[in-house]
Amino acid sequence: MPYCVHCGVELNPAVKTCPLCGTAVNDPAACPTEDRPSFFPTRRAEVAPVTRNAAALLISSMLVSVSVCCALLNLALKPQYDWYLFVVGAAVMLWIWFVLPLLVNRWVPVWIRLTIDVGAVAVYVALIALAMDGWAWFRGLAVPILILAAAVVCALGWLLRRGHSVLTTVTLSLTAMGVFCAGVEACGDLYFYGEWSPGWSLVVLAVCVGLCIPLLVIRRVPSLREEVRRRFHF
Amino acid sequence: MQRGSKPVPLRRVSAHDTIGIKWLYLIHAICSAAEAAAEKYAISGALRRPGMILKKRGNAAVVKKKQWYKLDNAGVLYSAIQREEYSAVYRFSAVMAKPVIPAALQNAVDAVMPRFPGFAMRIRRGLFWYYFEPNTAPGPFLKPDVADPCQPIRFHEDAGWLVRFYYYQNRISFEAFHALADGVGALTFFRTLLAEYLRQTGVSVPAGEGVLDLNESPRQEEMEDAYARYVGPVARRLPLVKHAYSNRGQAEPFYTFHVTMGFLPVDQLREKARSYQVSVTEYLAAALLWVLAEKQRGENYHRMRPVTLAVPVNLRSYFPSDTLRNFLVTVQPGFDPALGKYSFGEVATQVHHYMRLHTMPQEMRSQITLNVRYQSNPALQLIPRVLKNPLVAHNYRTRGVRPFSATFTNPGAFTVPEAMRPHIGHMEVVLGQATVPRPHVASISYGNIMEITVAGTQKDADLEREFFRFLVREGLPVRVESNRTDTGRRV
Numbered sequence: 001m002p003y004c005v006h007c008g009v010e011l012n013p014a015v016k017t018c019p020l021c022g023t024a025v026n027d028p029a030a031c032p033t034e035d036r037p038s039f040f041p042t043r044r045a046e047v048a049p050v051t052r053n054a055a056a057l058l059i060s061s062m063l064v065s066v067s068v069c070c071a072l073l074n075l076a077l078k079p080q081y082d083w084y085l086f087v088v089g090a091a092v093m094l095w096i097w098f099v100l101p102l103l104v105n106r107w108v109p110v111w112i113r114l115t116i117d118v119g120a121v122a123v124y125v126a127l128i129a130l131a132m133d134g135w136a137w138f139r140g141l142a143v144p145i146l147i148l149a150a151a152v153v154c155a156l157g158w159l160l161r162r163g164h165s166v167l168t169t170v171t172l173s174l175t176a177m178g179v180f181c182a183g184v185e186a187c188g189d190l191y192f193y194g195e196w197s198p199g200w201s202l203v204v205l206a207v208c209v210g211l212c213i214p215l216l217v218i219r220r221v222p223s224l225r226e227e228v229r230r231r232f233h234f
Numbered sequence: 235m236q237r238g239s240k241p242v243p244l245r246r247v248s249a250h251d252t253i254g255i256k257w258l259y260l261i262h263a264i265c266s267a268a269e270a271a272a273e274k275y276a277i278s279g280a281l282r283r284p285g286m287i288l289k290k291r292g293n294a295a296v297v298k299k300k301q302w303y304k305l306d307n308a309g310v311l312y313s314a315i316q317r318e319e320y321s322a323v324y325r326f327s328a329v330m331a332k333p334v335i336p337a338a339l340q341n342a343v344d345a346v347m348p349r350f351p352g353f354a355m356r357i358r359r360g361l362f363w364y365y366f367e368p369n370t371a372p373g374p375f376l377k378p379d380v381a382d383p384c385q386p387i388r389f390h391e392d393a394g395w396l397v398r399f400y401y402y403q404n405r406i407s408f409e410a411f412h413a414l415a416d417g418v419g420a421l422t423f424f425r426t427l428l429a430e431y432l433r434q435t436g437v438s439v440p441a442g443e444g445v446l447d448l449n450e451s452p453r454q455e456e457m458e459d460a461y462a463r464y465v466g467p468v469a470r471r472l473p474l475v476k477h478a479y480s481n482r483g484q485a486e487p488f489y490t491f492h493v494t495m496g497f498l499p500v501d502q503l504r505e506k507a508r509s510y511q512v513s514v515t516e517y518l519a520a521a522l523l524w525v526l527a528e529k530q531r532g533e534n535y536h537r538m539r540p541v542t543l544a545v546p547v548n549l550r551s552y553f554p555s556d557t558l559r560n561f562l563v564t565v566q567p568g569f570d571p572a573l574g575k576y577s578f579g580e581v582a583t584q585v586h587h588y589m590r591l592h593t594m595p596q597e598m599r600s601q602i603t604l605n606v607r608y609q610s611n612p613a614l615q616l617i618p619r620v621l622k623n624p625l626v627a628h629n630y631r632t633r634g635v636r637p638f639s640a641t642f643t644n645p646g647a648f649t650v651p652e653a654m655r656p657h658i659g660h661m662e663v664v665l666g667q668a669t670v671p672r673p674h675v676a677s678i679s680y681g682n683i684m685e686i687t688v689a690g691t692q693k694d695a696d697l698e699r700e701f702f703r704f705l706v707r708e709g710l711p712v713r714v715e716s717n718r719t720d721t722g723r724r725v
Contacts (some may be wrong), residue, residue, distance in 0.1 A: 011713075233538075
């Protein structure tokens with residue numbers, strides 16, 4: 001019987017490495033053994049999950065049902081307004097967010113997925129603009145903010161695409177939030193007053209930067225980072 | 235075990251819910267309509283099934299009603315927290331002297347299941363609680379064994395069966411959902427199953443010595459909710475360490491479950507435990523705590539947290555009961571390495587005295603009372619199940635996960651009648667995956683072989699490696715078997 005030279009435990013003659021430490025088992029006296037069945041079965045059995053198409057069908061039917069019911073109700077309740085478009089827009093947005101990923105089986109780059117998600121929001125806002133005859137604010141205010149949101153979300157998704165530490169994720173998210181707020185105020189100012197006069201967004205940006213600086217320092221200094229890990233037990 | 239003829243939701247809310255009484259009438263009307271429809275089938279007898287009882291109503295009408303059973307205290311917990319990433323399933327295996335004959339084993343399963351109605355259940359989702367009802371579907375069917383055991387139970391799959399049977403080479407494995415029974419109940423079932431299997435293969439095994447007689451009817455005492463029987467006047471909570479060393483690793487992808495088993499001679503293990511003046515369970519618990527403390531020390535935290543174990547205690551030794559359902563409480567032996575350096579002997583002594591101090595019947599009774607009162611709390615009863623489940627899950631995280639570094643259970647020695655002994659090589663036990671990626675440890679002995687299983691979904695094999703190395707350093711010969719292909723060891 002072979003033993004692990006590091007762990008001192010007796011091993012199955014069929015194993016090539018110790019299952020505890022990975023040390024190779026070298027037994028010069030071992031004679032080639034016949035094919036013995038392994039101690040544990042090797043057949044993998046996985047419980048089949050709910051199919052993605054079935055889940056997509058269920059959610060789609062629910063969204064369609066809600067949309068149709070609201071459209072019918074609109075015929076009787078305040079028919080002078082096309083308020084059902086709000087519900088239909090929300091349903092379309094939810095469908096793009098949740099059902100589309102279920103139907104697309106292959107891997108899609110994160111920036112494409114996020115752009116499509118922001119596009120869904122744009123469709124919803126466009127429907128609201130259509131119902132309220134608000135194409136002016138849609139073009140002048142909503143579209144720039146949506147483009148900014150798409151850019152920020154895609155940039156954040158691209159930077160975090162490979163998975164980072166909690167510190168990096170929080171730092172980048174705070175930065176993105178600060179930049180987005182500054183952009184929103186700029187869009188609003190340009191639409192309403194024709195010029196950008198930074199105000200509240202600078203406060204938000206300053207807070208985000210203030211929060212990011214200590215996180216960056218911790219992230220960059222290994223001894224500090226190790227100390228934080230030790231103190232927070234993770 | 236309580237048994238009723240009315241649908242569960244009605245029984246639950248009728249005493250308290252005055253606001254929703256109209257809804258209750260509506261539900262009752264629907265149930266009555268369903269009963270009337272069922273009546274047709276009952277009278278014709280075409281679809282009458284064993285799980286149904288017949289009840290007279292009026293002059294000659296016969297109404298078909300299903301039995302249902304209330305979950306016990308532990309069953310409520312395990313049902314509420316069951317999900318894809320957590321498995322309240324445990325496995326007992328017997329490695330026989332000869333290769334398993336699947337047909338004989340399936341016959342044995344078919345013969346034994348009616349004697350143990352507590353295992354022939356399916357779980358149903360009520361409005362306020364889960365409940366059991368007899369499973370009359372065909373089965374359960376024997377299957378070839380799989381690489382990753384103790385997979386989570388899905389209540390609506392496998393025809394609703396909450397038990398599974400597997401075979402592989404010489405090994406017979408039985409898996410059960412913990413809401414059905416604890417280790418003692420499951421081992422009684424498994425012992426009877428093995429006896430029947432041996433009978434099917436031509437071995438004469440008499441009933442007795444833990445093997446139940448298949449010709450006798452199930453006794454009511456075997457299905458009682460023993461927790462409810464031993465409720466006392468005072469409800470107290472066992473003082474717990476709130477935040478223990480978590481011992482988490484990196485999780486493997488779903489369905490990858492690492493099982494590492496160590497085999498060692500019982501006589502040498504007992505001798506070693508005796509040298510520390512502790513029992514075998516206490517010795518193994520102390521060894522595990524010691525290894526966990528050293529592992530935490532190696533991970534170099536700013537301040538060490540206490541290391542503790544969740545150790546289930548069989549209450550039948552203290553409160554007489556023949557129940558085959560759950561009847562256990564959990565105690566928390568451990569020590570705080572932040573206080574200073576402990577020797578292993580001191581840890582073993584601490585575990586020994588802790589177990590003596592906190593397994594007093596009075597204290598355990600107060601724990602039982604607290605748990606049962608929680609279940610019968612009127613305010614909690616009125617909360618719908620879908621809202622109650624997150625509350626139970628949160629309670630489990632704070633009271634059942636965070637205070638513990640690992641779980642260790644030792645059902646003890648598996649004994650069988652003399653006629654069965656030559657046909658069983660050794661026994662194995664495996665606990666299903668924890669809610670977090672960390673290992674569960676379980677042990678069982680048969681004859682002179684003690685089997686210890688370390689099982690979990692974490693990538694690294696640190697705990698099992700150091701635990702078995704510790705036993706080797708103590709002078710105990712350990713043989714290791716594992717389904718791991720990678721130790722996940724950081725170089």
